[in-house]
Amino acid sequence: MLEITKENIEKAIEKARATKPKVKVLEFRRYAVTNKTTGANYEVKFYKIGNQKFADCTCPATKVCYHIGASIGAHIVLAEQMSRQTV
Numbered sequence: 001m002l003e004i005t006k007e008n009i010e011k012a013i014e015k016a017r018a019t020k021p022k023v024k025v026l027e028f029r030r031y032a033v034t035n036k037t038t039g040a041n042y043e044v045k046f047y048k049i050g051n052q053k054f055a056d057c058t059c060p061a062t063k064v065c066y067h068i069g070a071s072i073g074a075h076i077v078l079a080e081q082m083s084r085q086t087v
């Protein structure tokens with residue numbers, strides 16, 4: 001499980017913008033990310049523990065990768081929708 005910080009997620013989002021992978025929502029907090037060039041497909045999961053955010057990706061990277069950067073945009077939108085529904 002990798003902790004998401006402001007610094008590492010910014011880098012991951014930058015990389016995702018350059019790579020432009022395809023993000024598919026599997027369910028809330030679970031995303032499938034496909035590299036359009038290589039066809040490689042990985043699964044990203046988000047967790048929240050207290051005020052800290054964590055993510056897991058099935059790719060071999062050992063730090064916050066661009067798959068996480070690509071899916072966090074969709075995740076933030078969904079999380080906002082969910083929180084509005086529960087209010």
Ligand SMILES: [Zn+2]
Nearest residue numbers: 057059065067
């Ligand atoms: Zn990854």
